Amino acid sequence: MNVSSTEGLFAKLAAHNSLDKLNAALDAGEAVLPPSSLYAYAAIDAGFPFVDFTPSTGARLPALEELAIERGVPHAGSDGKTGETLVKTALAPMFLSRNLRVRSWAGLNLLGGGDGLSLSEPNRAAAKLESKARSLDEALGYETDHPVHIDYLEDMGQWKTAWNHISFEGFMGTSMKMQFTWEGCDSALAAPLVIDLARLTSLAHSSGKSGALPELAFFFKDPAGTEEHRLSHQFHQLVTWAGQLTKRA
Amino acid sequence: MNVSSTEGLFAKLAAHNSLDKLNAALDAGEAVLPPSSLYAYAAIDAGFPFVDFTPSTGARLPALEELAIERGVPHAGSDGKTGETLVKTALAPMFLSRNLRVRSWAGLNLLGGGDGLSLSEPNRAAAKLESKARSLDEALGYETDHPVHIDYLEDMGQWKTAWNHISFEGFMGTSMKMQFTWEGCDSALAAPLVIDLARLTSLAHSSGKSGALPELAFFFKDPAGTEEHRLSHQFHQLVTWAGQLTKRA
Amino acid sequence: MNVSSTEGLFAKLAAHNSLDKLNAALDAGEAVLPPSSLYAYAAIDAGFPFVDFTPSTGARLPALEELAIERGVPHAGSDGKTGETLVKTALAPMFLSRNLRVRSWAGLNLLGGGDGLSLSEPNRAAAKLESKARSLDEALGYETDHPVHIDYLEDMGQWKTAWNHISFEGFMGTSMKMQFTWEGCDSALAAPLVIDLARLTSLAHSSGKSGALPELAFFFKDPAGTEEHRLSHQFHQLVTWAGQLTKRA
Amino acid sequence: MNVSSTEGLFAKLAAHNSLDKLNAALDAGEAVLPPSSLYAYAAIDAGFPFVDFTPSTGARLPALEELAIERGVPHAGSDGKTGETLVKTALAPMFLSRNLRVRSWAGLNLLGGGDGLSLSEPNRAAAKLESKARSLDEALGYETDHPVHIDYLEDMGQWKTAWNHISFEGFMGTSMKMQFTWEGCDSALAAPLVIDLARLTSLAHSSGKSGALPELAFFFKDPAGTEEHRLSHQFHQLVTWAGQLTKRA
Numbered sequence: 001m002n003v004s005s006t007e008g009l010f011a012k013l014a015a016h017n018s019l020d021k022l023n024a025a026l027d028a029g030e031a032v033l034p035p036s037s038l039y040a041y042a043a044i045d046a047g048f049p050f051v052d053f054t055p056s057t058g059a060r061l062p063a064l065e066e067l068a069i070e071r072g073v074p075h076a077g078s079d080g081k082t083g084e085t086l087v088k089t090a091l092a093p094m095f096l097s098r099n100l101r102v103r104s105w106a107g108l109n110l111l112g113g114g115d116g117l118s119l120s121e122p123n124r125a126a127a128k129l130e131s132k133a134r135s136l137d138e139a140l141g142y143e144t145d146h147p148v149h150i151d152y153l154e155d156m157g158q159w160k161t162a163w164n165h166i167s168f169e170g171f172m173g174t175s176m177k178m179q180f181t182w183e184g185c186d187s188a189l190a191a192p193l194v195i196d197l198a199r200l201t202s203l204a205h206s207s208g209k210s211g212a213l214p215e216l217a218f219f220f221k222d223p224a225g226t227e228e229h230r231l232s233h234q235f236h237q238l239v240t241w242a243g244q245l246t247k248r249a
Numbered sequence: 250m251n252v253s254s255t256e257g258l259f260a261k262l263a264a265h266n267s268l269d270k271l272n273a274a275l276d277a278g279e280a281v282l283p284p285s286s287l288y289a290y291a292a293i294d295a296g297f298p299f300v301d302f303t304p305s306t307g308a309r310l311p312a313l314e315e316l317a318i319e320r321g322v323p324h325a326g327s328d329g330k331t332g333e334t335l336v337k338t339a340l341a342p343m344f345l346s347r348n349l350r351v352r353s354w355a356g357l358n359l360l361g362g363g364d365g366l367s368l369s370e371p372n373r374a375a376a377k378l379e380s381k382a383r384s385l386d387e388a389l390g391y392e393t394d395h396p397v398h399i400d401y402l403e404d405m406g407q408w409k410t411a412w413n414h415i416s417f418e419g420f421m422g423t424s425m426k427m428q429f430t431w432e433g434c435d436s437a438l439a440a441p442l443v444i445d446l447a448r449l450t451s452l453a454h455s456s457g458k459s460g461a462l463p464e465l466a467f468f469f470k471d472p473a474g475t476e477e478h479r480l481s482h483q484f485h486q487l488v489t490w491a492g493q494l495t496k497r498a
Numbered sequence: 499m500n501v502s503s504t505e506g507l508f509a510k511l512a513a514h515n516s517l518d519k520l521n522a523a524l525d526a527g528e529a530v531l532p533p534s535s536l537y538a539y540a541a542i543d544a545g546f547p548f549v550d551f552t553p554s555t556g557a558r559l560p561a562l563e564e565l566a567i568e569r570g571v572p573h574a575g576s577d578g579k580t581g582e583t584l585v586k587t588a589l590a591p592m593f594l595s596r597n598l599r600v601r602s603w604a605g606l607n608l609l610g611g612g613d614g615l616s617l618s619e620p621n622r623a624a625a626k627l628e629s630k631a632r633s634l635d636e637a638l639g640y641e642t643d644h645p646v647h648i649d650y651l652e653d654m655g656q657w658k659t660a661w662n663h664i665s666f667e668g669f670m671g672t673s674m675k676m677q678f679t680w681e682g683c684d685s686a687l688a689a690p691l692v693i694d695l696a697r698l699t700s701l702a703h704s705s706g707k708s709g710a711l712p713e714l715a716f717f718f719k720d721p722a723g724t725e726e727h728r729l730s731h732q733f734h735q736l737v738t739w740a741g742q743l744t745k746r747a
Numbered sequence: 748m749n750v751s752s753t754e755g756l757f758a759k760l761a762a763h764n765s766l767d768k769l770n771a772a773l774d775a776g777e778a779v780l781p782p783s784s785l786y787a788y789a790a791i792d793a794g795f796p797f798v799d800f801t802p803s804t805g806a807r808l809p810a811l812e813e814l815a816i817e818r819g820v821p822h823a824g825s826d827g828k829t830g831e832t833l834v835k836t837a838l839a840p841m842f843l844s845r846n847l848r849v850r851s852w853a854g855l856n857l858l859g860g861g862d863g864l865s866l867s868e869p870n871r872a873a874a875k876l877e878s879k880a881r882s883l884d885e886a887l888g889y890e891t892d893h894p895v896h897i898d899y900l901e902d903m904g905q906w907k908t909a910w911n912h913i914s915f916e917g918f919m920g921t922s923m924k925m926q927f928t929w930e931g932c933d934s935a936l937a938a939p940l941v942i943d944l945a946r947l948t949s950l951a952h953s954s955g956k957s958g959a960l961p962e963l964a965f966f967f968k969d970p971a972g973t974e975e976h977r978l979s980h981q982f983h984q985l986v987t988w989a990g991q992l993t994k995r996a
Contacts, residue, residue, distance in 0.1 A: 108855040108896065153851040153894075171440045188425070589837055595965075686917040716844075
C-alpha cells in the first residue's frame with residue numbers, strides 16, 4: 001500500500017513498455033523507475049497485491065501489468081479519492097442528468113501537514129493536479145474550464161479545506177452558480193479506504209484475480225483500467241463485484 | 250400541470266379514502282378538496298394525465314388514485330426538485346456509500362418572486378418544508394437533525410439562493426463539515442422539467458399506463474408511489490422505463 | 499458579570515420607570531423584575547459594577563440607572579458581540595462609505611451547547627434576535643430586509659457557524675452579492691471580552707464613573723447609552739476613553 | 748486616468764531616481780519608462796493631474812514626483828480597491844482590534860473580461876498580486892501566510908467572484924475560521940470611484956496641491972505616500988481632507 005508522499009512526474013520511457021525491456025534496463029543498472037514503481041515491482045514479484053493511494057506511477061506501466069498477470073497478483077490505484085474529487089464525482093452526474101451544462105469549475109485546496117508540504121513543490125503538485133483534472137472531464141463527458149490550485153498552509157495541520165465554484169448553464173442559456181466548501185481531516189478520510197482496499201485486494205487475490213482491478217474505481221481519483229468516474233456507478237460496480245468475490249471464495 | 254402557488258396544508262378527511270365516499274361528499278356540496286385536488290379530479294375525470302409540480306395535495310388521495318385507474322389515466326408528483334433538494338439527493342448517497350454519518354444538515358433558502366411571497370405564509374411554508382424534510386431522511390435511511398428555513402426577500406426576484414451546512418462524522422468519530430450555496434433561477438430550472446413531464450406523462454398515457462408513476466421520481470422532491478430519493482437511482486429508473494415505453498409505443 | 503442563559507422577553511412595567519416606584523413594588527412583593535435585573539439591583543446596591551453579557555434586561559431600566567448614579571456605580575451591556583454581529587458591524591461601514599446600498603442581509607446561526615439549547619426556546623430567541631436586528635439598522639442608518647434565524651444543533655457543541663448573505667446595489671442599480679461564514683468557538687471568543695470588561699468597569703469605578711458606560715459599546719451587540727454600532731468607531735472611542743481613565747486614576 | 752490593462756512588472760532603473768537623469772535618458776532615446784509612466788509624464792508635464800487606477804508604474808517614480816511638484820500638479824494611485832482587497836481592509840482591523848491573530852488568509856479570484864484575460868499572463872498577474880499582498884500585511888501590522896490566485900474564466904464576463912479563507916487564533920490558541928465570497932461586477936464597482944477620483948484630483952489641483960495625494964488612499968490597493976490600509980481610517984482621512992479643500996477653494 002503506497003501512502004508515501006506524491007512523487008514528481010516521471011518521464012515515460014521505452015523500457016516501461018514490456019517486462020523484457022524493463023528487466024534488461026534494470027539489469028543494466030539504468031534508473032528507469034521512480035521509487036513507487038520499484039516498490040510495486042518488488043511487491044508484485046514477491047506475490048503480494050499492490051495498491052497505489054497516491055498519484056505516483058506505481059504499478060501503472062505495461063511492463064508491471066505484465067508482471068502482475070504472470071505472478072497472478074492484482075493491483076489497484078491511483079490516488080485515493082477523499083475530498084474535493086469525491087464531491088466532484090458525486091455532483092457531476094447531477095449536472096449531466098439534468099442537462100445543466102458546466103461552463104467552468106474552479107477550485108482551491110488549502111492543506112497543511114506533510115502532504116501539503118510535499119505538494120507545495122510544483123513538480124509534485126503537477127502530478128496531483130493532472131489526476132484531479134482528468135476525473136472531472138471524464139465524469140462530465142466534455143471538456144470544461146477547470147483550474148485547480150493547491151496551497152500549503154502550515155497552520156491547517158492535518159486538515160484540508162477546498163472551495164469549488166461551478167458556473168453552469170440552464171434553460172435558454174441562463175447562467176447559474178453553485179459553490180461548496182469541504183473541510184475534512186485527510187487522515188480520517190483516507191484511513192478507512194486504506195483498510196478496505198487491503199481487505200478487498202486480499203480477497204481478490206485469494207479469488208484468483210490478477211492485474212489492474214477497475215472495479216475498485218470507487219476509491220480513486222484516477223482509476224486504473226476504467227474511465228468510469230461517476231461515484232454512484234462506481235459504488236454499484238464495487239458492491240456487485242465484491243458480492244461475487246465473496247460467493248466464489 | 251399544476252404550477253400554481255403552494256397551498257397550505259389541507260386536513261386529511263374520511264371522504265378522501267374512496268371514490269364512492271368522495272363523490273358522495275362532493276354531491277352533498279361539502280368542501281372536502283383543496284383547489285389542487287379539484288383540478289386533479291377534473292383533469293383525470295376528463296381523461297387527461299395530471300402532474301403536480303407543487304407540494305399541494307393534487308391527485309395524491311386514495312379516492313383520486315381509484316379514479317385515475319378507472320379512467321386509465323396516469324398522474325405524477327409532487328413538488329419539482331429544482332434546487333436545494335436536487336443537490337441533497339445527489340450528495341446524500343455519497344455520504345452513505347462512504348459510511349460518513351450525517352449528524353446534522355441545516356439549510357436556509359432565500360427567494361423572491363411570487364413563489365417566495367406565497368411561502369412567506371407559515372401554513373404554505375409548512376407544506377413545502379415537510380416535503381423537503383422527508384426526502385433527506387429517506388435518502389439517508391436514518392433520521393438526522395435537519396432544520397430548513399425559507400425567507401422571502403423581495404429583492405431576489407426570480408432567483409433563489411440556498412445555503413446548506415452539513416456536519417458529518419468520519420473514522421474514529423472525527424467531525425467534518427461541508428457547506429454549499431446554490432444560486433439558481435427557479436423558472437429556468439423548472440421549465441425544462443415541466444416540458445419533459447408533459448412529454449413523458451403523455452407517452453405513458455398512450456402506452457396504457459394509469460395511476461401514480463413512481464418512475465418519474467427523478468423530477469420530484471416527494472415522489473408518489475416510491476421512497477427512492479437517490480438522484481442517480483431515480484435517473485437510472487427513468488431512463489430504463491422511458492426506453493421501454495418508447496419501444497412499446 | 500451576567501453570563502447566564504438569555505432570558506425570555508420581559509414586559510415593560512410602570513414600576514421600572516423610577517427607583518421609588520420599583521422599591522415600592524418590590525416591598526409589596528410584586529414580581530416586577532426578571533432574575534437578571536434582581537441580580538443587577540443587588541450588585542449595584544452593594545456598590546459593585548454590573549455588566550450584562552446577555553440580551554437579558556439586567557440593569558437597563560430607568561429605575562436601576564437611578565440606583566447606579568445614586569450609589570456611584572457604573573454598569574455596561576448588553577449582549578456580547580462575539581461573532582455574526584461583530585462581522586456585521588465591521589462590514590456595514592464598508593458598504594456605507596462606498597455608497598453600496600444594502601438591499602437585504604439574511605443570516606442563519608447554527609450552534610450547540612447550553613446557549614444553543616436555551617435559544618431554541620422561541621421566547622428567548624426573540625430577545626436575542628431583537629438585539630441582533632437593531633445593530634444592523636443602526637449601523638447602516640436605514641432599514642433593510644434582514645431576517646435572522648438561530649438553530650440549535652446538538653452536534654455543534656460549543657461551536658457556532660453563521661452564514662450571512664448580503665445583497666447590495668452598486669452603480670446604475672447593479673445587483674451584487676457577498677456571503678460569509680463564521681466558524682467560532684463561543685467560549686473562546688467571549689472569555690477575553692469578559693476579562694477586559696471586568697478590568698475596564700473596575701477601572702471606571704475607581705475613576706469615579708457611574709451609570710451606563712456607552713464607551714464600552716465595542717463589546718456589545720446592543721450597547722447601553724449609545725447608537726454607535728460601527729466597530730472601528732467603537733474601538734477608537736474605547737481606546738481614547740480608556741487612555742483618559744488611566745491618566746486620571 | 749489610467750484604466751488600461753495592468754502592465755507587467757517593469758525593472759527599476761537609475762534613470763528613475765531624478766528628473767535630470769530621466770530627461771537625459773529619454774533624450775538619448777533609451778526605453779526607460781513603461782507606457783503608463785510615459786503617459787503620466789506627458790499628463791503632468793502638460794499640467795494635468797494623473798491618476799493610476801491600475802498597479803502599473805505610472806507616476807510612482809522619484810523623477811515623476813519631482814516633475815509633479817515642479818509643475819504644481821497632484822497625482823494619485825495605485826490600483827483601484829474594488830473587491831477582495833476592499834473587504835480585506837474592512838475586516839483586518841476587526842481581527843486586530845479584537846486581538847484575534849490571523850494565521851493565514853488565502854484567496855482565489857475568478858474573473859472574465861479583458862482584465863481577466865490580461866491577468867492570465869503571469870508577468871501582469873505578478874504586478875497585481877504584489878499590490879494585493881502588501882495591503883494585507885500593512886493593514887495587520889505583521890506578516891501572515893496569504894497566497895492569492897487569479898484565474899481567468901471566460902464565462903464570467905465582466906463579473907468577478909473571489910473566495911477568501913481566513914484562519915485565526917483566539918483565546919488560549921483556539922483555531923477558528925472565516926470565509927467569504929464576493930460576487931461583484933468590476934465595471935460597476937470601478938466607475939463611481941473613477942468619477943470621484945476625477946472630481947477630487949481636480950479639486951486638489953485647484954486648491955494648490957501637488958505631488959502624491961496620500962489622502963486618497965481610500966480608493967487604492969496600494970496607496971502612494973502612505974501605509975494606511977485600514978478602510979475606515981482611510982475614509983475618515985478622505986472626508987476630513989475633502990472638507991478642508993472645499994473650504995479653501
